[in-house]
Amino acid sequence: MSSAWQYYVATLIVYSFVYIIAAAGLNLQFGVAGVYNFAYIVFQAAGAYFTAVFSLGRPTSSGLQTYILGLHLPFPLPLLGSAVIAGLLGVGIGAVTIRRLRADYLAIAMLVISLIATNVVTDTTSLFNGATGISLVPQPFTSLTSSATGYDWIYAAYAGFVCALVLLALRVIIRSPLGRSLRAVRENEHAAAALGKNVAGLRLFVFGVGGAIAGVSGSILVSFTQAWAPSSWLYGETFVLFTALIVGGVGSNLGPILGALLVPVVLAEGSRYLPQFGSPTLVPSLEWIAIGVILIAFLWFRPHGVVPEPKRRFPQQGQRPAVTVPELSGLLDGSVVREEAR
Amino acid sequence: MQTLALYAGFGLVTASILCIGAIGFTMQFGISNLFNLAFGATMTAAAYMTYLCNAAGLDIWVALLLGSVGGAVLSYIVNRGLYSPFRRRTPSLFAMIMVTLGVGLIIQYGIEAIWGATDLSYTMSTGRSLHLAGMVLTTVQAIVIAIAVGAAVTVHSLLRYTRVGKAMRAVAVNERLARNCGIPVRLVVDGAWLLSGALAGVAGVVLVMDVQVLNSNSGSDFFILIVAAAVLGGIGSPYGAMLGSLVIGLVAEVSAGFLNPEFKDVTSFVILVVVLLLRPTGVIGSVASAKEVAR
Amino acid sequence: MSANLSLVPRQPPLLDVRGLTCSFGGLRAVSDVDFSAASAKITGLIGPNGAGKSTTLGIVAGAIRATSGTIQFAGSDVTGLPSYQRARLGMIRTFQMRGEFDRLTVLENLLVASPHQQGEHVWRIFSPKRRWRDQESKLVEQARELLDRFGLLGHEDRYAAELSGGQRRLMELARALMARPRLLLLDEPMAGVSPSMRDRLGRYLRDVAEGGIAILLVEHQLRFVEQVCENVYVLAQGSVIGEGNMAALREQAAVLDAYLAG
Numbered sequence: 001m002s003s004a005w006q007y008y009v010a011t012l013i014v015y016s017f018v019y020i021i022a023a024a025g026l027n028l029q030f031g032v033a034g035v036y037n038f039a040y041i042v043f044q045a046a047g048a049y050f051t052a053v054f055s056l057g058r059p060t061s062s063g064l065q066t067y068i069l070g071l072h073l074p075f076p077l078p079l080l081g082s083a084v085i086a087g088l089l090g091v092g093i094g095a096v097t098i099r100r101l102r103a104d105y106l107a108i109a110m111l112v113i114s115l116i117a118t119n120v121v122t123d124t125t126s127l128f129n130g131a132t133g134i135s136l137v138p139q140p141f142t143s144l145t146s147s148a149t150g151y152d153w154i155y156a157a158y159a160g161f162v163c164a165l166v167l168l169a170l171r172v173i174i175r176s177p178l179g180r181s182l183r184a185v186r187e188n189e190h191a192a193a194a195l196g197k198n199v200a201g202l203r204l205f206v207f208g209v210g211g212a213i214a215g216v217s218g219s220i221l222v223s224f225t226q227a228w229a230p231s232s233w234l235y236g237e238t239f240v241l242f243t244a245l246i247v248g249g250v251g252s253n254l255g256p257i258l259g260a261l262l263v264p265v266v267l268a269e270g271s272r273y274l275p276q277f278g279s280p281t282l283v284p285s286l287e288w289i290a291i292g293v294i295l296i297a298f299l300w301f302r303p304h305g306v307v308p309e310p311k312r313r314f315p316q317q318g319q320r321p322a323v324t325v326p327e328l329s330g331l332l333d334g335s336v337v338r339e340e341a342r
Numbered sequence: 343m344q345t346l347a348l349y350a351g352f353g354l355v356t357a358s359i360l361c362i363g364a365i366g367f368t369m370q371f372g373i374s375n376l377f378n379l380a381f382g383a384t385m386t387a388a389a390y391m392t393y394l395c396n397a398a399g400l401d402i403w404v405a406l407l408l409g410s411v412g413g414a415v416l417s418y419i420v421n422r423g424l425y426s427p428f429r430r431r432t433p434s435l436f437a438m439i440m441v442t443l444g445v446g447l448i449i450q451y452g453i454e455a456i457w458g459a460t461d462l463s464y465t466m467s468t469g470r471s472l473h474l475a476g477m478v479l480t481t482v483q484a485i486v487i488a489i490a491v492g493a494a495v496t497v498h499s500l501l502r503y504t505r506v507g508k509a510m511r512a513v514a515v516n517e518r519l520a521r522n523c524g525i526p527v528r529l530v531v532d533g534a535w536l537l538s539g540a541l542a543g544v545a546g547v548v549l550v551m552d553v554q555v556l557n558s559n560s561g562s563d564f565f566i567l568i569v570a571a572a573v574l575g576g577i578g579s580p581y582g583a584m585l586g587s588l589v590i591g592l593v594a595e596v597s598a599g600f601l602n603p604e605f606k607d608v609t610s611f612v613i614l615v616v617v618l619l620l621r622p623t624g625v626i627g628s629v630a631s632a633k634e635v636a637r
Numbered sequence: 638m639s640a641n642l643s644l645v646p647r648q649p650p651l652l653d654v655r656g657l658t659c660s661f662g663g664l665r666a667v668s669d670v671d672f673s674a675a676s677a678k679i680t681g682l683i684g685p686n687g688a689g690k691s692t693t694l695g696i697v698a699g700a701i702r703a704t705s706g707t708i709q710f711a712g713s714d715v716t717g718l719p720s721y722q723r724a725r726l727g728m729i730r731t732f733q734m735r736g737e738f739d740r741l742t743v744l745e746n747l748l749v750a751s752p753h754q755q756g757e758h759v760w761r762i763f764s765p766k767r768r769w770r771d772q773e774s775k776l777v778e779q780a781r782e783l784l785d786r787f788g789l790l791g792h793e794d795r796y797a798a799e800l801s802g803g804q805r806r807l808m809e810l811a812r813a814l815m816a817r818p819r820l821l822l823l824d825e826p827m828a829g830v831s832p833s834m835r836d837r838l839g840r841y842l843r844d845v846a847e848g849g850i851a852i853l854l855v856e857h858q859l860r861f862v863e864q865v866c867e868n869v870y871v872l873a874q875g876s877v878i879g880e881g882n883m884a885a886l887r888e889q890a891a892v893l894d895a896y897l898a899g
Contacts, residue, residue, distance in 0.1 A: 036436055096615075101622055104377050104439040105635045108569065109618040112611050115566060119608045172763060177748070177756030177773065180741070184749045187738040194698060194732070195750045195816055196724035205759070239443060246440070285455035292447035296424070299437055299444075313794050314744060314777050 003149050010152035011224075012265070017159040018221045019264045021166050023244050023256035025213030030242070031250025031309075032174055033206040034186030036103055038110035038238055039093060040214055042117045043086045045233040047215025048222035049121075049128050050082035052137045055223070065129040065136075075140035078223075079162075083215045090211020094204050114235045122230045133229020140223055159220050166213055167253050173209075174252065175312075182206065183251075236288075240264050243295045251309025258306055267291065344476055349599035350592060351477025356567075357591025358490030359549050363564070364571040364583035365497055366541030370417075372514035372578040372629050373534040374425060376438045380446035382565025384420075384539065385546030387449055388413035389556055392547045393462055402466040406547045413543020414536045420445055421535040446562070454558035462556040486548045493541060494584050500537075501580065510534050514578065515632055567594065567607070570614035573622075578629025585625055589613075649712070650675040651851045652697070652728075652820055657706035659689075659696055666692045668875040670706070674820065674853040679846050681866035682855045688872040690855040691733060694824050697853070698730040699723045711819060725752065727819030731809045731826060739798035743789060743808055746797050747780040748773075750816040783811045786841070802829050810838070814845065821845070823854040827861050839865045859883070 022044055029035040050069075055078045058070040073081070096109060122131045141158075145151050173179050182202055184192045189199050222228045240263060248259020267287050298305065363385065370378045378384075392409030396402055428441050469481020479487075501507035509530045512520040521527045549564055550556045567590060575586025590610050598606035617624060622636035630636075650673035659667040667689045674680040682690050695701040697708055699720030708716045715723050724730075729750075738746050754776070755761045756769035784790045787807040792800065800808060806826060813821055827835050835858065842865055846852050856862050862869060863883040871879035871886060879889050 096619060101618065101636050102435060102634060104435040105618070105622065107436065107439055108377060108573075109615060112566065112569075112614050112618075116608060116611045116615065119605075119611065123602070123604045123608070169763075173759070176762040177754045177769065178759060178762060180745060180749055181757055183741060184738045187740055188736070190700065191732060191736045191738065192749070193719070193721040194700070194724055194730050194736075195812075196721050196752055197749075198721050236447075239447070242440065281459045282455055285451040288447050288451035289455065292444040292451070295444040295447075296441055299441055300428070300431075303432070303437065309740065311742060311794065311796070312745060313742075 006149045007152055010149075010156045013156040014152075014159045014220070014224050015268075016261060016265050017156075017163040018217045019241075019244070019260040020257050021163050021220070022214055022217040023241055023248070023260040024167055024170055024253060025210045025217065026241050027245055027250055027253075027256040028170060028173070028182075028213070029206045029210040031245055031255070032179060032186065033182040033203065035094075035203055035206055035210075036107045036110065037094075037207070037210065038107045038235075038242075039114040039117070040210075040241060041233045041235065041237040042093070042114050043090055043211040043214035044218035044221075044237075045117070045121075045228070046086040046089050046211075047082045047218030048228040048232070049134070049218075050085050050215075051078040051219040051222050052134045052228055053128070054078035054081050055138045055140075056134070056136070065132070065134055066126050067128050067134055068126070072138075078140075079216065079219045082219045083212045086215025086218070087208045087212030090207040090209075090214075091204050094207025094211075098200050098203075111235060111238075114238065118230050118234065128228075131230055133227060133232070135227040137222055137226040137228070139226065155224055159224075162216060162220060166216060167257075170213075171253055180312075239295075240267075240291060243291050243298075245305070246298050246303070247294060247305055249305025249307035249309070252307065255305050255307040255309075262306075263291070263294070345599060346596070347476025348478060349596045351474075351479055352599070353592035353595035354477070354487055355479065355483045355552060355591075356595055357588045358487045359545055359552060359564070360568055360571045360587035360591050361490045361584055362493050362541050362548065363545035363568040364575070364587045365493065365580045366538035366545065367568050368572040368575075368578055368580060368583040369497075369510075369534055369538040369541075371572070371633075372580075373510060373531055373538075374421065374429065375633055376425065376429070376435070376442065377569075378425075379439060379442040379565075380420065380449060381542055381568070382561035382563075383446040383449035383453075384413055384416055384542045385549065385561030385565070386453060386558060387416055387546070387561075388543030389546040389550045389560055390453055390457065391543075392550075393464060393556055396464050396466070402464055402551070405464075406544065406551075409547045410540045410543035413546065414540040416449075417535045417539025417542060418532060422532070426531075450558055450562060457558065459557065463554055464550060464556070466551065468554075482551055486552060489544065489548060493544065494580075497537075497580050506530070506533060514629060566614075567610050570610045570617075573614055573624055574617050576624030576626035576628070576630055577635065578633060579624075579626040582624055582626035582629075648676075649709070651711060652853065653709040654697060655707050655709075657693065657696060657708070658704045659692060659701065660704050665875050667696065667703070670872070670875070670877050672870045672877060672880070674851045675868075676819070676851045677846055677849050678868065679842060679852040679854065679866045681862040681869040682853065682872060683857070683859065683862055683869060684872035687874075689875040690872050691824055693872065694730065694822050694853070694855050698728065698822055700730075724816070727817070728822065729813045729816045729818035729820070730822035731813050731824055733824040733828070736809050737797040737800075737805055740796055742794050743784065743797055743800070744777070744780055744793040746808060747783060747812050747815045748776055750812045751776050751779075752817055780811075780815060783815055787811045803831070803834070806830060818850055820851045820853065823852065823856075825855055825857060827856060827858050835861055836864070 026037065026040050029037045029040070053067050053069040054071050054073045056067070056070050057072040059066050093113060096113070101109060121128055124130070128134055141154070142151065144154055181192070181197050185197060185199050185202050193199050244259035244263035245256060247263055248257070249255030267290060363381070367378065367381050370376070370381070388409040391412035392405040395405035395408045400408070424441060424445060425438070428438060432438070466482070472479050472481060472484055501511055509520070509525045510533070512523070512525055513527055513530050517527060546561050550560060571586035571590040572583050573586070574589060575582030575584065590613065593613065594606050594610050597609045623630035652674040654673065655671050657667055657670040658665070670693060682693065684690050692701060696703045699718060703716070706716070707714060710723065710728055711726060715726065738749065741749065754769070755772050761769050781790060781793065784793055787810065789804065789807055789811065792804065797805065797808065806829070810826060827838070830838070839861055842852060854866070867882065869881065869883055869886060870877050879886050
């Protein structure tokens with residue numbers, strides 16, 4: 001395999017893991033807990049920006065870019081630190097949802113927050129170098145190899161490792177009673193509250209954890225591409241992830257994996273194989289049109305996605321409990337059948 | 343003081359464009375209970391239709407009329423073909439908003455696929471400079487303000503005094519009750535989408551007339567300000583839309599003039615978020631409360 | 638049946654509501670209402686449509702905010718508490734309609750209700766100890782017992798959305814019991830339930846109450862109320878117009894007037 005090809009494949013693999021992590025985080029918020037976080041991409045951006053300014057050294061006065069911090073921290077501190085910050089940011093923005101807005105109204109509020117974030121970062125160059133963004137971000141563990149191709153493969157393995165950890169942690173949460181409570185809140189928040197669930201607290205929890213996961217995806221991406229700018233995190237990217245979840249299916253981990261591979265990866269990378277035709281903006285435009293069409297098609301024909309949420313069954317343990325009142329259950333069954341006619 | 347009047351003048355122009363769009367947007371919410379995130383793209387589409395007519399040699403004002411018809415037809419088709427069927431099928435408000443989003447993407451990037459990312463402009467003259475009470479406006483801008491006032495008055499008269507208008511208000515408040523009273527709901531809804539689509543078209547065209555630049559992002563960039571105006575004034579209420587547009591338009595231009603011009607959009611966004619958090623139903627909250635946007 | 642021993646000091650009732658008022662818009666839905674519900678007793682709340690019964694229940698549960706009045710539960714003032722905290726104190730309500738978790742199975746619906754689950758704490762689910770799994774197994778057994786009692790055991794793996802109306806009622810009742818209530822607030826539990834099942838469930842509710850639980854129910858089915866409730870409050874137009882057992886109430890003119898349809 002030529003080195004150009006290796007570079008391409010390794011890049012594709014890293015991007016795939018990044019998208020899977022991002023989709024899995026949004027799945028926790030939207031798929032499991034029913035939280036419509038249209039500002040999701042902001043948390044990925046936070047993870048990327050803070051990893052960048054944690055990894056870089058102090059901005060020099062003659063330097064071409066201005067940014068805050070610049071702590072030159074060694075791996076894995078930038079990753080961990082930016083994940084924590086993204087999580088805290090998640091909790092902060094999630095506090096917006098305490099105000100009980102209806103679903104689509106809330107989506108708009110989050111969308112506008114995303115726009116405000118983009119505007120503020122673009123206009124305040126002292127934060128993250130404004131519209132130009134930050135580049136020349138140092139990469140982690142470069143001492144392991146001197147070969148550029150070798151490094152790409154090592155990085156792909158690193159991305160895969162982090163992805164596996166994230167998916168495992170999410171699996172534990174989703175399958176636990178905590179995950180069940182989140183799903184209950186998603187289904188009927190009033191009934192959940194009536195059974196003692198702290199709905200607001202649970203939502204803040206998924207905002208925090210989901211935000212941190214988004215931050216991790218951003219961190220992995222920026223340490224690979226070594227650059228990050230507002231154009232990397234336009235509000236449309238959140239739609240792409242939502243589409244990925246609607247296509248792949250929500251609830252379990254498999255849906256987000258499938259959705260992430262089908263939507264962002266196939267769409268984004270598939271276009272590279274197409275011969276360049278028309279103007280340079282033609283193919284990206286067609287990609288966006290495809291996303292719109294796929295979104296609407298799935299919402300109509302298969303709203304639960306390719307992999308719908310699996311049904312949780314509990315194994316039978318030994319003896320069945322004794323039936324207490326035979327005529328009661330018999331009569332109840334009979335009465336219940338008569339209910340169907342109502 | 344002189345600069346204040348100057349910026350207020352610009353504010354009035356922005357408010358006028360906002361007003362036309364916000365009335366349309368809020369009307370769609372009122373009649374169909376959904377946030378049409380494809381509204382901005384509809385504005386852009388109408389602006390491009392006007393461009394085609396204008397480039398073919400038609401006078402810009404005639405082209406404006408044709409563009410607004412285009413907006414009306416497009417909105418009608420989208421509602422009949424997609425929004426209505428989806429609404430009947432699913433109660434999920436989130437799914438609806440995703441559908442409108444999908445439609446918006448298709449329209450906007452359909453335009454970009456055809457015309458590319460280059461900026462275009464209309465063939466028109468902006469007229470002379472008018473000086474009124476410290477404001478400096480071009481003739482075109484003055485006409486835009488007049489169009490907005492005309493649209494507001496027309497909508498007000500329609501809703502207040504005509505049977506169709508009253509039927510629209512009834513359907514907006516309670517569709518089932520309206521149907522039981524014998525109101526032909528489907529016709530009323532169609533009419534509302536045609537009208538609001540036409541307003542979207544006019545808003546898109548006058549926007550381009552004002553900024554003198556047309557590209558595939560034109561409508562969507564401005565759209566969030568329209569949402570801000572409609573929500574601030576009270577979503578679902580056309581009078582709220584008028585009020586919200588005035589506030590947002592003036593605040594945007596005056597703050598841009600006195601503070602950093604780059605913060606023009608951000609101030610409006612922040613207002614929107616604050617309204618959503620503190621008083622989601624907006625100033626005139628009757629329709630919004632009836633539709634339970636916040637509990 | 639039970640002798641009223643005057644030597645035993647009188648306990649305050651488990652639920653004590655004083656001066657409850659609720660107005661929205663210009664409408665007074667509930668007006669200066671006093672009532673109480675005692676442990677091991679079933680208390681009824683009846684009245685014509687629009688009398689404010691469901692609103693009252695909603696206020697007690699914490700879903701609706703009262704304009705004024707106090708609610709004492711298990712000795713503490715819960716008037717300002719959010720509904721989930723009242724539920725944690727043991728006040729469990731059912732819903733008149735749409736109270737289920739549609740895309741959870743029947744068994745999961747019950748499991749969600751169980752309080753103090755170890756597996757709901759994020760640090761516990763990641764710890765290597767199996768404590769929460771053991772608790773979960775026990776809860777599954779308990780849930781199955783309850784489902785069996787209500788004849789729903791064969792449906793444990795169905796989504797709640799697939800159940801019929803009557804089955805959903807039963808599931809909600811089973812779920813409320815799973816939550817280990819001290820006070821059950823039942824909002825029209827017998828609506829749409831057949832007469833024979835009503836009788837059986839009435840007897841079951843008496844068993845539950847005898848176990849020490851207080852039950853406050855809002856109902857339209859007067860015969861059921863008579864069969865099951867020791868004490869009944871009559872609400873009309875937001876105010877209490879009568880209190881006592883059904884036999885006595887039937888005599889009161891005010892009560893008869895309120896119930897034009899009888």
